[in-house]
Amino acid sequence: MKAFRTHTGLVAPLDRANVDTDQIIPKEFLKRIERTGFGEFLFYDWRRKPDRTLDPDFVLNQPRYKGASILVADRNFGCGSSREHAPWALDDFGFRVIIAPSFADIFANNCVKNGLLTVVLLEAQVATLMKRAQEIEGYRLTVDLEKRQVRDDSGFSASFTMDDFNRRCLLEGLDDIGLTLQHQAEIAAYEAQRFGVV
């Protein structure tokens, strides 16, 4: 897994609640059997007009947000389908951090596995960041996982919580399958006891 320690980057505001994974990556792009190359399909239907040309009004198409690596969104981000293609698309597009008041469970899990950090802040804090990203050209944030802190250089600072294990996996870029496989003897013993097979 890709490690995450600290990151500073341009912030893009996506002022919508309940952004579902069908919007993050529509189903017609789930048929590919690779793990990479999903970035161009990120928010495909929102980024495009009905004739499929880019919609200049959509936030990620605006030149001032080009190269953004931190996305700020409203509550329940990533709801719906379990498709890991959603974090793959966000990652491939260049995002390293998503900040929102809440995330759907499966989506948040999938992000950890891909070194993509989901940061939960209070609604009021998210609203502040949303406003700053909309109003201040070139607005940047630093997200520090070691200190569990989000800060900008105009006085905003907020701390966030994160599950210790997930934090360690992200900081160290751990292979969690490898960790589980260290317990093969216990797994085999459990199977023998439950199913009577060795």
Place this chain on the structure above:
Amino acid sequence: MCEPPGQPPLLYVDLHLVHEVTSPQAFDGLRAAGRRVRQPGRTLVTVDHNVPTTPGHLPITDPIAARQMEALRRNCQEFGLTLYDVDSPDQGIVHVIGPELGATQPGLTIVCGDSHTSTHGAFGALAFGVGTSEVEHVLATQCLPQQKPRTMEIRINGPLPEGVAAKDLVLGIIGSIGTDGATGHVVEYTGEAVRGLSMEGRMTVCNMSIEAGARAGMVAPDEVTFAYLRGRRFSPQGSAWDEAVARWSALRSEPGARYDKVIEIDAAKLAPFVTWGTNPGMVVPVTGRVPDPAAARTTAERSAAERALQYMALTAGTAIEQISVDRVFIGSCTNSRIEDLRAAARVARGHKVNPKVRAMVVPGSQAVRREAEGEGLHEIFRAAGFEWRDSGCSMCLGMNPDVLQPGERCASTSNRNFEGRQGRGGRTHLVSPMMAAAAAIEGHFTDIRKWRFQ
């Protein structure tokens, strides 16, 4: 299974369900690391998302879909897994075939790279959806590191009124608690209305737990559960059956059990529901009207409602029964089981689909299709003008050729009315199978409680 220090507890996975869309990258991961599938016998594999629903699932005209299905075949062969392929009599939507084969049983832990895995909780199993990295984790280790979730009871007091289906029950719950009302929780559904549901109805309710954000949903097993499972292929047989029933009977919350959160709903207040917006929580009774965004509690809710109305091409205040439909879809892991098809056929019998509506019935599995045909349901549907299809996920998510055209409006028995879910620019209204069949015939939504059954 065990609790390693400094790590979340490891949960042993008793049954791993696999399909073509969320697995290819997981098998690639195994190959890259030189790992094998730990328990091929606890891994049940089928193709469902991409398969055409034309007779015999042919032809497969989409080369990228064909490549994904071919990848699954190759992976199953390489890793020694049994595949219920398109030509298998047991093929079907993974959440339909697990229960009908008797693989889904009370007390099991079940995962699948699909959010609607919550369906299997209807049997008193702990069943939840995972992403592709976790699919790989389970293939390699048969375990998942899992933090203990919070618990929530949703108690439905009193019996369901006439004409109110399991689908209406769950739409009513989501409408009441919202699409993130159960996030981080495993929900237990209790109360008279839930006890009164068949296994098909319980599966419909548990299926849509994820639409309220729940990690999983479950119903304690009882005689209804045991009667459903008896004699199925992977159900215990002989004396093992009696032992299993004794074990399963103990799988219930103690009286007075404490949950982190409790919601109570009065069944008498439920009605046939229709969604009007772009998430399953945007729902009103069929006798209601499209709500006015100005009445929303917060500015965020108001802008979401305005956006939804614009996408759905609806005006606030319009009576739901005045909304006409172009398409009707009866199917999906929510509502494609035999009881769903019987309910829809009872409505369709003796009527004709409105000439401006295209209506489709897609059984959840080959077994459901055979059973329905054995009862003559396909003849009722065909005589009424419905298309009778082969099994698969179909227009629930439109990964196969069954999609809405831009601007088309659909009454659908599926689980998600997200923008573009059934096809780019398509407009989805979620309803029960009876309500969908009635909409096909009338050409607009209509209150099933006033239906002229023939």
